[in-house]
Amino acid sequence: MFTLVVMAAGLGSRFGGTKQLAPVGAHGEAFLDFAITDARAAGADRVVLIVRSDIEDDVNRHFEGRGGPPADLDVIFVRQDTHGPPRPKPWGTAHAVLSASAAVRGPFVVCNADDYYGPTAYTALARAMKEMAGNEARLCGYRLDRTLPAEGSVTRGVCRVDGDRLTGIFEQEGISRAGNDFPAGTLVSMNLWGFPPAFMNSLRDGFARFLENNRHSPTAEYLLPHAVAAQMEAGTLTVRVVPTDESWIGVTNPEDLETARRTLAHRR
Numbered sequence: 001m002f003t004l005v006v007m008a009a010g011l012g013s014r015f016g017g018t019k020q021l022a023p024v025g026a027h028g029e030a031f032l033d034f035a036i037t038d039a040r041a042a043g044a045d046r047v048v049l050i051v052r053s054d055i056e057d058d059v060n061r062h063f064e065g066r067g068g069p070p071a072d073l074d075v076i077f078v079r080q081d082t083h084g085p086p087r088p089k090p091w092g093t094a095h096a097v098l099s100a101s102a103a104v105r106g107p108f109v110v111c112n113a114d115d116y117y118g119p120t121a122y123t124a125l126a127r128a129m130k131e132m133a134g135n136e137a138r139l140c141g142y143r144l145d146r147t148l149p150a151e152g153s154v155t156r157g158v159c160r161v162d163g164d165r166l167t168g169i170f171e172q173e174g175i176s177r178a179g180n181d182f183p184a185g186t187l188v189s190m191n192l193w194g195f196p197p198a199f200m201n202s203l204r205d206g207f208a209r210f211l212e213n214n215r216h217s218p219t220a221e222y223l224l225p226h227a228v229a230a231q232m233e234a235g236t237l238t239v240r241v242v243p244t245d246e247s248w249i250g251v252t253n254p255e256d257l258e259t260a261r262r263t264l265a266h267r268r
Contacts, residue, residue: 092221118246
């Protein structure tokens, strides 16, 4: 069993609204509904939804409109903006995960609320986490060609690997189907992680250090990939990459919604 931690506190600036709740499924499902369904099938017995105070009621109404969460699943809301110094912009994805620490039980999977990862990705990650030591983490690695939009370019976190061991992630801008320098099977991170309980202590220490330099910044972010990289560099964390053949689906702008809906109609 594991806890699913869903990061749903983003502002959705480019989308122009709460894209965490945008209906993408044939029955009005949002991406987070698919995440919960697929993680539950893979062994999740608890879900922690990280939200902002100003959207918590909207998220609750979304669940109520769908008949509520499954009866055998604990669903807990955490308000990211009530943790740490207050400011309009959230403190970043690593801080989001840290804000959920009191609600997490045992090993946990972290995902974005506005991405579709696919059921077999959760199954593979959960299986790999059963062999995870206390100083290890797991990252689900997607084939680059299965994360690219039909048109336009994107930024991807390209994984450097040695066998199945992650040695680094670098952000590459301007990747498109029309042309890039990477093989189709290059593994990229789409922010689907598996962590041991002890990882929260490292995040807590890391955020304290982050605040020493950024407490008064209106935009600085304590990001999950950076927090993981810092522990890898310190030799306190080893990350194993779990490859998946799933195709990732996401939305950035409102016009991406219809494409996501058409794609999901053939997948679910």
